[in-house]
Structure formats: C-alpha cells, structure tokens
Amino acid sequence: xxxxxxxxxxMGIRVRAAALDELFADAARGLxxxxxxxxxxxxxxxxxxxxxxxxxxxxxxxxxxxxxxYAFHAQRLVFDEFDVSVDGTALTAAARGxxxxxxxxxxxxxxxxxxxxxxxVERNEHGWLAEVIVDV
Amino acid sequence: xxxQGYAGPLERIDDCCWRIPQNYKPGxxxxxxxxxxxxxxxxxxxxxxxxxxxxxxxxxxxxxxxLAMPDIHWGYGFCIGGVAATDPLEGGVISPGGVGYDIxxxxxxxxxxxxxxxxxxxxxxxxxxxxxxxxxxxxxxGPFLFDRRELLQLLAEGSKHLAARGWATETDLQHTEAGGxxxxxxxxFVSDKALKRGDDQCGTLGSGNHFLEIQVVEEIFDQTAAxxxxxxxxxxxxxxxxxxxxxxxxxxxxxxxxxxKAPAKYGIELPDRQLAxxxxxxxxxxxxxxxxxxxxxxAWANRQLLMWQTREIMADCFGRAWESLxxxxxxxxxxxxxxxxxHEVDGRRRSLCVHRKGATRAFPAEHPDLPxxxxxxxxxxxxxxxxxRESWVLVGLPGSMxxxxxxxxxxxxxxxxxxxxxxxxxxxxxxRELAEQGVVAKCRHWKGxxxxxxxxxxxxxxxxxxxxxxxxxGKVARLRPLGVVKG
Numbered sequence: 001x002x003x004x005x006x007x008x009x010x011m012g013i014r015v016r017a018a019a020l021d022e023l024f025a026d027a028a029r030g031l032x033x034x035x036x037x038x039x040x041x042x043x044x045x046x047x048x049x050x051x052x053x054x055x056x057x058x059x060x061x062x063x064x065x066x067x068x069x070y071a072f073h074a075q076r077l078v079f080d081e082f083d084v085s086v087d088g089t090a091l092t093a094a095a096r097g098x099x100x101x102x103x104x105x106x107x108x109x110x111x112x113x114x115x116x117x118x119x120x121v122e123r124n125e126h127g128w129l130a131e132v133i134v135d136v
Numbered sequence: 137x138x139x140q141g142y143a144g145p146l147e148r149i150d151d152c153c154w155r156i157p158q159n160y161k162p163g164x165x166x167x168x169x170x171x172x173x174x175x176x177x178x179x180x181x182x183x184x185x186x187x188x189x190x191x192x193x194x195x196x197x198x199x200x201x202x203l204a205m206p207d208i209h210w211g212y213g214f215c216i217g218g219v220a221a222t223d224p225l226e227g228g229v230i231s232p233g234g235v236g237y238d239i240x241x242x243x244x245x246x247x248x249x250x251x252x253x254x255x256x257x258x259x260x261x262x263x264x265x266x267x268x269x270x271x272x273x274x275x276x277x278g279p280f281l282f283d284r285r286e287l288l289q290l291l292a293e294g295s296k297h298l299a300a301r302g303w304a305t306e307t308d309l310q311h312t313e314a315g316g317x318x319x320x321x322x323x324x325f326v327s328d329k330a331l332k333r334g335d336d337q338c339g340t341l342g343s344g345n346h347f348l349e350i351q352v353v354e355e356i357f358d359q360t361a362a363x364x365x366x367x368x369x370x371x372x373x374x375x376x377x378x379x380x381x382x383x384x385x386x387x388x389x390x391x392x393x394x395x396x397k398a399p400a401k402y403g404i405e406l407p408d409r410q411l412a413x414x415x416x417x418x419x420x421x422x423x424x425x426x427x428x429x430x431x432x433x434x435a436w437a438n439r440q441l442l443m444w445q446t447r448e449i450m451a452d453c454f455g456r457a458w459e460s461l462x463x464x465x466x467x468x469x470x471x472x473x474x475x476x477x478x479h480e481v482d483g484r485r486r487s488l489c490v491h492r493k494g495a496t497r498a499f500p501a502e503h504p505d506l507p508x509x510x511x512x513x514x515x516x517x518x519x520x521x522x523x524x525r526e527s528w529v530l531v532g533l534p535g536s537m538x539x540x541x542x543x544x545x546x547x548x549x550x551x552x553x554x555x556x557x558x559x560x561x562x563x564x565x566x567x568r569e570l571a572e573q574g575v576v577a578k579c580r581h582w583k584g585x586x587x588x589x590x591x592x593x594x595x596x597x598x599x600x601x602x603x604x605x606x607x608x609x610g611k612v613a614r615l616r617p618l619g620v621v622k623g
Contacts, residue, residue, distance in 0.1 A: 035274070059396075066389060073382050074332040110274040110343045110623075112385040113237050116392065116410055117212050135212070135237050135385070136344060 002030035010115070010135050018127040020057075024064055024091060025082040027130055031065050031114075032079055032097075034134060035072065037106045042080040044096045053090040057121045060089050061130055065114040068095065076100040109136050142186040146170070146177070152206075152606045153539075156190050163407065164193040170204040171540070173602050180208055185215040191407045192220045196415070197228020199481050199488060205495050205545040206602040211236070213410030216494035219543045221479065223488055224416035229404065230425055231413035232395065234491030236472040237388045239428055240435030241346075241379030243518045244312070244468035245529065246443055247365070248461050250372040250454070252352050255618065259350070259576050262453050263619040266348060267578035269449045270442065272623035274343050277336030280441055287335055291323035294433030295440045303444045310507040312468040313497060316436040318475070322426025326383070327390045330427075334383025334434060339441030343623030346378045347520075348446065350619040351527060357611035361513045361531045365466045367613050374450075374463070375527055375615070376442050377520045379472065380435035387431045391424045416476075416489050425474070432473055439468055466529070467516035471496045471546035479541050490541050498532035498544040498609045517609050520547050521596035527615045528600050535607025544608040545599050576619040 005012040013030040017023035033039050050067055054060035064084075071077045079097035100107070112135045121130045147155045149169070154177065156168030168189040172180055180186060185208045192202040192214055199221045208217035213233025222228030255262065271278035282290060289297050295316025298304040309315050341348060351373045356362045367373070380387075398414040399406050406412070414420035443465065447458035454461060474491045481488070499506055501514040510516060517530040536542045570577045603609050 063393075070329055070333075070386070074329065107274040112344075112382075113389050115212055115237075 002026045002033070004030065004034060007133055010133055011109070012118070012131060012133045015130040016127065020086045020128055021084045023121070023128045023130055024061065024084040024086055024093070027061060027065060027132065028068055028082045028084070028095065029080065031068060031111065031134065032072075034109055034136070035107060035111055036078055037108050039080050041104055042078050043098045044081055045098045046077070047094050047096045048077065048079070050091070050093040050095060056089055058119050060086070060091060061121050061132065062114055062116060062119055064091060064093070065132065069111060069114060071095070072100070078105055111136055140184065141182050142180075142184060144186060144190065146181070146186065152602045156186060158193070160190055161407070163405065164190060165195070165198050166193050166201050168193055168204070169201040170208060171602055171606050171608070172206045172208070173598070175598060176206050176602065183210045185210045185217070188213070188215040188408070189218065191411060192218060192234070194405070194407055195220060195222060195229050195231065195411065195413060196404055197222035197224065197226040199223055199486075203540050203543070205543070206599045207494070207545045207547055211493065213408055213412070214491065214493045217545065218493050219491065219495045219540055221488040221490045221541045222416070223481075223486055225486075227415050228489055229413035230416045230421045230474055230489050231411055231491065232388050232391045232424060232428070233410050233412065234493050235388070235428060235474050236493045237385045238379035238472055239384035239387060240432035240470045241377075241472045242313075242435060242439065242468060242470040243375060243377045243520050244439050244443060245466045245516070245518045246374045246376075246446070246463055247367060247466055248372045248374070248450070248463050250461060251370045252372065255350065255372050258453070259619055262350065262450070263576045263578050263621065265449050265453050266350075266446065266619070266621050270341055270348055270445055270621055271339065272341035272343065272621060274623065278338065278340040278441075280339040281336050282338060284331065284335075287331060288323040290338065290437050291326060291430035291433055292321050293317050294436040298437055298440050304440050308440060308443075308465050310509070311465045312436055312440070313470055314436075316433070316440060316468070318429045318432050320426065321429035321433050322423070323430045325423045325427040326387060326430050330383045330386035330390060330431075333386050334381060337381040337383065338434065338438050339445060340381060340438070341378050341442060341621070341623050342381055346623060348442065348621045349375045349527070349617045351375055351615040351617050353613050354526070354616045355614045357613065358531065361610075361612045364510065364513050365516055365529065365612070366462070366464065367466070367529065372618075373466075373615060374443070374446055375518070375520060376439055376446070378435070378439055378442060380431045381438060383434050384431040387427045391427060394423065395420055428474060432470065435470070436468065467510075467518060469496045469518050477542065479537070488541065490543070492543055494546045495543045496546045497542055498530070498536040499542050500532045500534040500537060503532075516612070517544060519545065519596065519600060526596060527617070528596065528611065529613040529615070530600065530603065530609035531612050533607050533610050536609060539606065540608055544603045547596060547599075575617050577622070578620065579622040
C-alpha cells in the first residue's frame, strides 16, 4: 500500500507492506501512479525482467525505482504489475505493462529522478515502511 | 519529513544580508551568508534551507562563505539559490548537488521589433501556433533527431555545432553564456543511458516549471543598458526556460551513484550525504566535471533549437522573415552549473570551482568574458518570474564580484508544494484567471497550471529588489507575460 505525500518542490512516496517483496512492488506502483494518473488503464501485455544488486536495502530501492524510471523514459514503457523477489540486498523482478500511449495514458507529471533524500527502508511492528522523494 | 523551520543563529550584517556564524556547527570551514530582507527572511526561516547553507560550509576548499540568494529554498544537499566556490588547489571539491538534477537549467530572452499593438489582436492565434509547434510535455520527443555520432558532437560543442548545421547565428553564440559551448566537455563520460534519454529531446521544452512566454516590456529602469540590449517599452520579447532534459537528469543520477563512496575514500566528512563530492583534481571529480559540461552543452543546444523553432513559427504567423522581425537573442544564462572561473580571494586571483544552483552569473562591465556588445554595460541577467507575473532583466554589477563570486538570484522560488498548490487552486480554472489578467496560457493539463500558479511562488519583485540593493545586479527592465506555453 502506498501514498503520495508532499514535499516543497517535489513529491514523496510512502509505502507500507507486510513483506519486503510487497514493499518493493508497491513502491514501483507508487512511482508509476505519480506519472500516469490513470494507471488502471494500462494493459498488461509485455513483461520485462530486472536483476539488481546493491550494497544495502535503501540503495536497492533507489536503484530499482531508477531502473524502472529509465525504462519509462528511454524505452517508453509503462508498468502497472510487479513481481519482486528480494534476497538480502539484491532483487530479481518482472514488471508487466505496455508501451506508452499518449492517447490513452494520462501523463501529468514528469519524474526526473529518484532522489536519495530521506530515503528509508525500515522494519517496524507492522512490517516494513519505505519513503522516497522523487524530483518532478 | 514534516516542514520544520530553521532554529539556528542568524545575525544581520546589513539590511539585505544575514550571517550564519562559522561556530554554529563544528565542521563549518567558513560562515554562511544569506542575501535577504526581513520579508523574505520570514519565508526562509520556515524551511531547512539555512541549515543547508551551513552544511555547504563543510565542503573542503570552500572559500570565503557559503552563499545564498534571496530566492533560496530547500533542495537536495545544497539549497536552491546556493552559491559556493571551492579552490581545487586546496583540495576543493565539486558536488553534483551544487548543480542540480537539471544541469544547465537556464533561460534566454529574445527580442522582437513587434510591439503590444501588433501582437495582442493575434495573441490567441500566436499561442495556438506555438503550442502546436513547440514540442513540450512529459517525455515528449521532438523533430530534431541526432544519431549517436552527432549527439556526441552536440555534447562536445553545444550551440557551436548547431551553427555548423545552420540553426544558430554568430550573434546567437556570442550572446549565450560561454558561447553556448563550455570547454572541457567529455561526452565519453556520459553514460549510454543518458545518451539514450537525450537522443530525441534536444529542442523540446519539457514540463514542470519550464515554459516559453511571449512577454511585453512594461517598464525600463536603465535606459542605456536597455538600449544596448535593444529593449524598449511595449516591445514584445520571447523568454524560454528549459534545461538539459532527460540527458542531464541521468548524468546527475549517474554521478551521484559514482560519488557515493568518494567522500569516505577522500576522508571527507559530510553532515548530509547528499553533499556527495570529490576533489576537483581527482578521477571522480574530473569525470563529473566532464560529463556535467557535456550536459550543459546539450542544454544550450536545446534552448537554441527551441529559439530557432520559435523564430520559424513567428515568422510564419507574421508573414515576415525572423531577421526582419529583429528576433535577436539578447542573452542566455545558466542557473544550474559549476564553472571554473577566476576570482579574487584575500587579494589574490585564484581559479575556483563556482557552483551555482538556482543562481545566475552576473558579471559586471569590463569583464573579459563578456561579448563586445555588453562590455560597457555588464552581463544581462534574465530572471524568469512566476507564471502570470513579471519577469526581469538585470545587468551584472561590480558588487557581485566582491560579494558573491559574480552571482545573483535566478527567479522567485517556490513557497508552496505542488500538492498544496493544487489544493489551493481548488479546481479553480487557473487558465481562466490568467486570461482575466491578460495572459493566454496553453498547457496540456490544468494540474500543471495549478502547480505553477503565482501563489506557489515568492514575489520575484521583492527578490530583485534585494539583489539590486545588495549591489549584485541592477534593474534594467520589467516584463509581463501575454502568453505562456507549458508542457
């Protein structure tokens, strides 16, 4: 489950989940929901595989979202479904969606980058919490 | 992540400058200095920007003071509106946070010989033509496609390469900061990812706070400087605010990843990891510098192509060649960049790495880096205001060299978050409100207009007043928008 929160010039994504796999999947959905206001209209026709290794779990979250953002900008792909498997400070994932269609997808906000500011991935009594700020 | 105010010390130096003393936090190598008056200081105290000014004072090699302009607001590592100069010979560092994600975001102003009466009757038609013709919007590619070989040339040569292609005149180059091409660009340090994001975005406006405006000169404050720039009351101008697009954001992202471990490697202690940096004279420092320069050249080429397209569209609209409309570039300035410049510190001339993040160069008259045409008056400084309100043209003054390493403000600075601005708008049709004020706004989504509404920004007039009182830059002209295109 994710929510968008405000941050003077930019936007934040706050994610809560019972498990790390779900946390990363919901964070990805949160990122795409910032860019595509009608994410539910995205058809699930293509799948892209990701494999990322990092030094710690915060960097892993940053790099996961950064890779997805790159796929959106450079390959013009919009994803709305994610299967993520986190193993320590590495992950493998499948992201499903379709090529960007400006006619059907409402793109309102350009996310320029996933920042490192206030980046957190932490355990609490309910499960996991993550926060990330994106530069818009 | 709630918005906390700054609770640290602020000592008044004079009526437009405040000091954060060096003893505020152990680790500060110099003091902080914020240029602001009492009104602006109230806004400034309300966020963590002054804390960031103090943090920048930790950077190795930082000279004289960590500086902040009157339009300062919170940013990543460095605040926006921050200026800091480091001496590479003292282990001085370069920091991507001191430049920003949008490398060489900047602004240019083009004049015309049209006046208000020529344009107002056809403003709707003109804005429609610009809205259709200027590529804008999220991830929107444009008509100029460069293959890999030519893209690398563009990164190496900026606007100069466009001159070779017939999309820039000699005057365009002379009236662009750094001639539209900064020396020492290293396209080979730009990642494949960044090149891929940039291959179809040169000549596109982007979105967010980027815009193209048709403006009218409302008031002249300095007749001599205005005449030299070709500005007169009631004349129509075109202002273009854009940067290095996806290529620049990716270069910044790549560099932050590359520099993550650099502070530890070089024994640099930082109060904020977003001040990630490396000595200018290190492999990592040189890689960022080279890649950043390449992205800066891309941004100048971007604004040049946007201007070229505008010339063609307006020539078509008014049925005359753009040259006969006198659509000449007054000047183009960067406001997110790091440059190696000569400045005097403690009576000695030094070569410093000057970071300007949301700050503009403002060199005074007689500075050798200025083109011949502006040698006598000083460098034009273009200050985009917020949408629907005024913009300014200033001219650099000697005070900037004495106080701020030749720098001044860049614009107004946000006070309201985007979501708050949307709430504040409460579904009001911002485009209709702007129309009532005489501004025709063209944007793909009303949300985009609401986020950028005037209430979301500080008053640029107040910011410019402080900059003028501090002797950094003098007022030349105030402009008002008649039409705006946003992505």
